[in-house]
Amino acid sequence: MVISQYRTKLTREIQDxxxxxxxxxxxxxxxxxxxxxxxxxxxxxxxxxxxxxSSAPVSWHPAPRA
Numbered sequence: 703m704v705i706s707q708y709r710t711k712l713t714r715e716i717q718d719x720x721x722x723x724x725x726x727x728x729x730x731x732x733x734x735x736x737x738x739x740x741x742x743x744x745x746x747x748x749x750x751x752x753x754x755x756s757s758a759p760v761s762w763h764p765a766p767r768a
Contacts, residue, residue, distance in 0.1 A: 742758035
């Protein structure tokens with residue numbers, strides 16, 4: 703097995719068998735909680751292209767502190 707030098711910290715910890723690998727949640731991406739997903743499904747409208755879209759609120763992962 704070839705080990706890449708570009709592995710992330712999470713990948714290294716998983717491959718080394720760490721019991722609780724650290725997951726970096728500082729990615730700043732939007733996500734929806736279970737309640738927000740329910741609201742989005744209830745308020746979604748079908749668009750001309752056939753996709754369902756909703757303006758329901760989203761939560762954001764926090765930005766990294768400097």
